[in-house]
Amino acid sequence: MSAVEVAGVTKVFETRTDTVRALDEVSLTVADGEFVALIGPSGCGKSTLMRLIADLDEPSEGEVRVFGMPARTARLERAYGIAFQQAGLLPWRTVRANVELPLELHGASAAARRARADELVELVGLGDFADHHPDQLSGGMQQRVAIARSLAEHPRLLLMDEPFGALDEMTRERLQGELLRIRTETGAAVVFVTHSIPEAVFLADRVVVMSPRPGRITEIVDIDRPDATADAESMRESDAFFRSVTAVREALHGGGAAAESAATHGASTRGVETR
Amino acid sequence: MRLSSRQTRAIGFGALGVLSLAVVWEGYKLLGPPEGISIGETVLLPRTTELAMPHVWDSVARAFQPASSASGELVIVAVAKAAASTLGIAGLGMLLGAVVGVLLALLMQRFLLADRAMLPWLILSQTVPLIALAPLVVAWGGKLQLGPFEWERWMSVAVIASYLAFFPVAIGTLRGLRSPEQAHLDLFRAQGAGWWKTLRYLRLPAAVPHLLAALRLGTATAIIGTVVAEVSTGARGGIGRLIVEYAQSGSSDPAKAWAPIAGAVVLGLVAAGAVALAGLMLHNYRRAEAR
Numbered sequence: 210m211s212a213v214e215v216a217g218v219t220k221v222f223e224t225r226t227d228t229v230r231a232l233d234e235v236s237l238t239v240a241d242g243e244f245v246a247l248i249g250p251s252g253c254g255k256s257t258l259m260r261l262i263a264d265l266d267e268p269s270e271g272e273v274r275v276f277g278m279p280a281r282t283a284r285l286e287r288a289y290g291i292a293f294q295q296a297g298l299l300p301w302r303t304v305r306a307n308v309e310l311p312l313e314l315h316g317a318s319a320a321a322r323r324a325r326a327d328e329l330v331e332l333v334g335l336g337d338f339a340d341h342h343p344d345q346l347s348g349g350m351q352q353r354v355a356i357a358r359s360l361a362e363h364p365r366l367l368l369m370d371e372p373f374g375a376l377d378e379m380t381r382e383r384l385q386g387e388l389l390r391i392r393t394e395t396g397a398a399v400v401f402v403t404h405s406i407p408e409a410v411f412l413a414d415r416v417v418v419m420s421p422r423p424g425r426i427t428e429i430v431d432i433d434r435p436d437a438t439a440d441a442e443s444m445r446e447s448d449a450f451f452r453s454v455t456a457v458r459e460a461l462h463g464g465g466a467a468a469e470s471a472a473t474h475g476a477s478t479r480g481v482e483t484r
Numbered sequence: 485m486r487l488s489s490r491q492t493r494a495i496g497f498g499a500l501g502v503l504s505l506a507v508v509w510e511g512y513k514l515l516g517p518p519e520g521i522s523i524g525e526t527v528l529l530p531r532t533t534e535l536a537m538p539h540v541w542d543s544v545a546r547a548f549q550p551a552s553s554a555s556g557e558l559v560i561v562a563v564a565k566a567a568a569s570t571l572g573i574a575g576l577g578m579l580l581g582a583v584v585g586v587l588l589a590l591l592m593q594r595f596l597l598a599d600r601a602m603l604p605w606l607i608l609s610q611t612v613p614l615i616a617l618a619p620l621v622v623a624w625g626g627k628l629q630l631g632p633f634e635w636e637r638w639m640s641v642a643v644i645a646s647y648l649a650f651f652p653v654a655i656g657t658l659r660g661l662r663s664p665e666q667a668h669l670d671l672f673r674a675q676g677a678g679w680w681k682t683l684r685y686l687r688l689p690a691a692v693p694h695l696l697a698a699l700r701l702g703t704a705t706a707i708i709g710t711v712v713a714e715v716s717t718g719a720r721g722g723i724g725r726l727i728v729e730y731a732q733s734g735s736s737d738p739a740k741a742w743a744p745i746a747g748a749v750v751l752g753l754v755a756a757g758a759v760a761l762a763g764l765m766l767h768n769y770r771r772a773e774a775r
Contacts, residue, residue, distance in 0.1 A: 265670050285676040297667040300771040301689050314675050314685065344771050 210277050212366045212398035213239035213262055218271030220257055220424075231257040233423035234271070241365065244392060244399045246413035248406065248457065254424025255402045256370050262400060263291055263368050275366065287315065289366040290359030290397075294374045296351035298343040304354050305330060305339040311361040329357040332391060349380035356388065360395065367392075367399045373408065382445075385411055406461070410453040411445060418460040428460040506540045513537050538739040546739035547746075559740060563726060563747040570722040571751055573638050574710040577645025578703055578755075584646065585653025585702070586695075592654075593661040593687070594679065610651050614709065618644055618716040637719040641710055644717075648709035649702040656698025660691025692769035696759065703755040711748055723748050 220232040232254040239245045247255040260266045261273050264280040275283035283289065290311075298307045308326040317325075330339045333353040343351055352372055359367060373381040385408060392399055403409050409416045416430045433449045444450060513532045520536075521529040530536050538546075547560040588606070592599040621643055625635040664686050672682045714724030726744040733740060763770065 260670075263670075263674055265673055284674065287676060289674075291671070291674045293667050293670065295665075295667045297665070297671050299668070299686070299689070301692075301769045310685065311675050314672075314677050314681055342768070342771055 210241060211238050212241045212243065212276060213237070213400060214272075214274040214277075215258070215262065216272045216274075218258075218261060218268045218273060220254065220261060220266065221269045230423035232261075232268075233425050235424065235426055236271075237417060237426065239366075239398055239400060242396050242398050244401065244412060244414045246401045246403055246409035246416045247419060248403055248409045248416055249419030249424075249461070250404070250421055252421040252424070253419040254421070255419050257424065258419075259368055259370050259400055259402050263289065287311070287362055288364065289368050290362065290364035291368045292352075292355045292359040292370070292372045294371040296343070296348075296355040298351055298354055298358075300343050303340050303342055304335060304346070307343065307354055308357045308361055310358060315362070325361060326357075329360055330354075332360070332394075333357045333387065347380075349376050349384060352376060352384060353387070356384075356391070360391070360397075363395070365397050367397050367401075369399065370402045371404065372401075374403070381408070388412065406454055406457050407445070407450075410450060410457055416453075416457050416460075418457060427463070430456050430460055509537065509540055513539070535735065535738050538742070542739040543742040543746075546737070547743045551740075559743045563723070563743050566721065566723040566726040566744065567747045567751050569638075570707075570710050570714065570724065570748075571754065573642050573714075573722065574645050574703075574706045574751075574755065577642040577710060578649050578699075578706040579646075580642065581646035581649030581702060581706060582653050582699065585650040585698070586657050588650070588654040589657035589661055590683075592658050599658075606651060606654060609647070614644065614648070614712055615716050617647070618713050621647075622717045637717055638721070640717055641713040641719050641722070644713040645706040645709040649706040652701035652705065653695070653698045656694045656701070657691055660694030660698075661687045663694060664690045689769050692766050693772070696763045696766065696770070699759050699762070700756065703759055704752060707748075707752050707755055723751065 215235060215237040218232055218235045219230070222229045222231055231252075235254070235258060237245075237258075247258060249255050257266065261268050262275060262280060264273075264284040273280040275288050278286065278288065299310065302310065305323070305326045308329050309322040312322040312325060327339065330336055333356055335350060335353055335357070338346065338350065343354070346354070352375075356372065359369075373384050376384065389412060399412075401409070401412055403412075410432055413432055414434060416432060417426055418428045418430060419425065420427045430453065432453045512529070516529060516532040518532050520527055520531040547563070548558055551557050551559045551562045588602065592602060618640070622637060622640045625637075625640045625643070628635040661683075668686055668690075669682070672686055677685070710722065711724040711727070713719070714722040715728055719725065723744050727741075727748065730737075730741045730744055
């Protein structure tokens with residue numbers, strides 16, 4: 210069974226003066242255990258698509274199914290874990306209590322919560338900080354807590370909306386490596402929204418390239434992944450990595466080529482980092 | 485417990501404030517004209533006679549003498565008793581006002597219609613002058629009788645205090661309940677958390693700093709409300725009554741009148757201190773506040 214099935218989904222936002230077609234007839238399938246990155250310039254609807262999968266918004270047309278269930282049922286069944294660009298930790302709770310939050314909301318016993326939270330805090334390398342409060346942590350550490358929280362209930366699907374977007378490059382690369390490790394350990398499917406090409410290529414099995422106005426999938430690039438034992442450094446410096454980066458970049462730039470001339474490429478891909 | 489340098493400085497500044505007030509008082513009394521300063525009929529600065537402005541030390545000394553020749557009770561003891569009584573009534577009014585205020589805020593947060601429908605009435609309710617309200621509440625209370633229960637005047641005072649206190653609490657709490665960011669609300673929605681769980685784990689904790697600020701305002705208005713209501717309903721035993729009583733003996737005993745006024749000030753400080761203490765206990769919920 211596939212983790213996510215998006216079939217002919219359109220999302221229209223109506224404001225007082227305007228209607229915006231954020232997504233136009235988008236279809237996408239994410240297999241169980243697959244890591245899919247959504248990439249595209251600002252306004253291409255990648256975050257909207259993720260929010261529809263999470264049932265934080267409802268599609269105007271079309272259907273979203275998560276593990277065969279309607280998105281709403283999947284949300285209420287807690288079929289996925291979620292992390293956003295802002296860590297979104299509750300400032301009055303310690304690191305451990307933040308990780309425990311989903312379990313607490315769903316009535317897990319105190320002992321079970323504690324055990325799971327300790328396990329997860331270790332997993333993201335914050336064992337020494339379990340009793341700290343979020344304001345005592347760096348941005349990168351906060352984001353690790355958010356990831357630990359998203360894993361609290363052993364989700365088979367992780368939804369991540371630019372979780373490393375607000376971090377500096379070095380922290381970001383380290384967390385990317387950790388995310389891959391965690392994902393290998395849990396075997397969960399991941400839908401990962403990003404606007405960084407190297408990030409998408411480094412993490413994903415498939416990179417879904419989107420274009421704006423209206424939001425559409427222009428191309429899906431299969432990434433040639435080395436085996437899981439390869440370390441992050443050599444992966445980032447491999448020829449296969451650069452080939453994939455180039456392929457995604459061309460897909461991004463090509464998406465607007467039919468409509469726009471080469472001279473305006475910069476404008477059509479605004480918001481995409483090519484570093 | 486050892487005090488940090490910041491705490492020592494705060495206490496020092498507090499004492500300095502009280503001292504400089506006394507210095508200003510005595511300084512003006514020394515230098516100002518006995519008839520005060522006025523332009524036309526309007527008095528700009530008060531008279532400096534013993535009657536209008538007794539010496540600070542006279543007022544302090546008077547506080548430690550018997551209130552009247554009939555009773556041996558010291559002024560300060562009478563003031564303390566009255567202040568305790570007022571504090572109790574104001575506390576009850578505050579509690580009642582806080583409960584009503586928080587309930588109203590919950591209602592307005594939950595139902596947009598309630599917000600739209602009630603907010604104008606709430607604002608209107610605060611524009612009714614206290615003096616007009618007090619006799620009404622007493623009159624209504626007087627008609628209440630449930631078996632052996634009998635409505636007493638101090639209860640009217642507590643109701644009036646709560647009537648003033650609920651407003652800042654309602655507005656502040658509503659702001660607090662609405663303070664969580666969209667990301668937090670999304671997170672709770674993603675967890676399938678309903679209204680109650682979102683309230684319990686997100687909105688209420690997030691509302692704590694706003695609630696504390698509202699309580700600070702609310703206690704101040706509850707105290708003032710109690711004192712004024714005591715005066716305008718003629719309730720006995722409180723500091724409001726004492727202020728009136730001692731002021732009436734002002735012509736013969738001017739130093740005595742200042743004791744209950746000082747008592748009322750101390751009362752306000754005690755109430756503010758209680759809220760500050762609650763704030764300390766809830767410090768984990770105030771981490772987002774600028775420090």
